[in-house]
Amino acid sequence: KQEVTQIPAALSVPEGENLVLNCSFTDSAIYNLQWFRQDPGKGLTSLLLIQSSQREQTSGRLNASLDKSSGRSTLYIAASQPGDSATYLCAVRRYGGATNKLIFGTGTLLAVQP
Amino acid sequence: EAQVTQNPRYLITVTGKKLTVTCSQNMNHEYMSWYRQDPGLGLRQIYYSMNVEVTDKGDVPEGYKVSRKEKRNFPLILESPSPNQTSLYFCASTNSMLEQYFGPGTRLTVT
Numbered sequence: 001k002q003e004v005t006q007i008p009a010a011l012s013v014p015e016g017e018n019l020v021l022n023c024s025f026t027d028s029a030i031y032n033l034q035w036f037r038q039d040p041g042k043g044l045t046s047l048l049l050i051q052s053s054q055r056e057q058t059s060g061r062l063n064a065s066l067d068k069s070s071g072r073s074t075l076y077i078a079a080s081q082p083g084d085s086a087t088y089l090c091a092v093r094r095y096g097g098a099t100n101k102l103i104f105g106t107g108t109l110l111a112v113q114p
Numbered sequence: 115e116a117q118v119t120q121n122p123r124y125l126i127t128v129t130g131k132k133l134t135v136t137c138s139q140n141m142n143h144e145y146m147s148w149y150r151q152d153p154g155l156g157l158r159q160i161y162y163s164m165n166v167e168v169t170d171k172g173d174v175p176e177g178y179k180v181s182r183k184e185k186r187n188f189p190l191i192l193e194s195p196s197p198n199q200t201s202l203y204f205c206a207s208t209n210s211m212l213e214q215y216f217g218p219g220t221r222l223t224v225t
Contacts, residue, residue: 032212043204044216051211089157093212101147101172102214104157 002027004092004105012111013080021075021108023090028068034102035064035075036089044089048075052095080112116141118217120205126223127195135190135220137205143215145208146188147172148180150201151219157204163188195224 003026013019023033032051036044048057048064050073056065063076073090087109091102118139127133139146147162149172159172163182177199179191188207192199205217 034214036216041202041219041221043218046213046215049211049213091214101159101162102157106156 002030002092002094002103004090004103006088006090006105006108008108009106010109010111012113014113015080015082017080017112018076018078019080019110021077021088021090021110023073023075023105025071025073025092025103027094028071029095030068030092031095033064033066033073033090033092035062035073036091038087038089038107040087047088077110080110082112082114085110085112116215118205118207118215120203120217120220122220123218124221126225128225129196130194133192133195133222135192135203135205135222137188137190137217138186139188139205139207139215140186141207141209141215142185143207143209144185146182147206147208147214148178148188148190149204149206150174151204152201160190160203195222197224200224 005024007022034049035047038044050057050066061078066073087107089107090105121136144165148160149157151157158174160178161180163169169180200223203220206214208214
């Protein structure tokens with residue numbers, strides 16, 4: 001059974017710092033991994049999608065890496081801003097196509113202090 | 115703008131009064147799904163649909179129904195809502211690269 005864990009559960013940093021969020025999964029047979037951002041009481045916004053054949057993806061100040069063999073992904077946020085404050089969720093999809101649902105991690109609550 | 119929309123965004127109802135939460139996507143995606151999110155339990159899938167007229171149960175389907183008569187719409191039906199269905203509900207659609215997009219959420223309170 002796939003389990004997804006995110007560490008730390010909560011993180012508070014001063015504005016301008018670079019930071020890393022971690023995601024680990026127990027079954028390396030994944031199709032892809034997706035990072036989301038969720039603001040309180042709001043929907044999930046897709047940040048980055050990494051296919052199993054890829055090692056990393058970048059979008060602006062965000063960089064996500066994937067190491068299937070070790071069951072790990074990291075989300076790197078450069079030059080953090082107060083507007084980055086949100087909960088960050090990673091989710092993995094197993095092989096088997098769309099019938100296999102996304103398995104979500106527990107989330108990291110990020111607070112960027114001005 | 116490519117998006118998933120849900121209505122209503124907020125709903126307060128009473129036990130036993132049937133309700134429907136609508137979901138629509140304008141991206142021509144075949145795969146759609148419904149989730150509920152509860153504190154401490156995270157996101158759990160309720161139902162999913164691979165295409166028109168093809169639906170299947172997720173992890174927590176009890177008390178819910180869905181239908182997929184058109185590709186763009188995937189309504190969630192609560193025939194007889196109960197207080198334990200108070201939750202934040204999300205509709206999602208998935209593209210051919212299996213990237214998932216979520217709607218803005220519907221906060222449902224059943225008293």
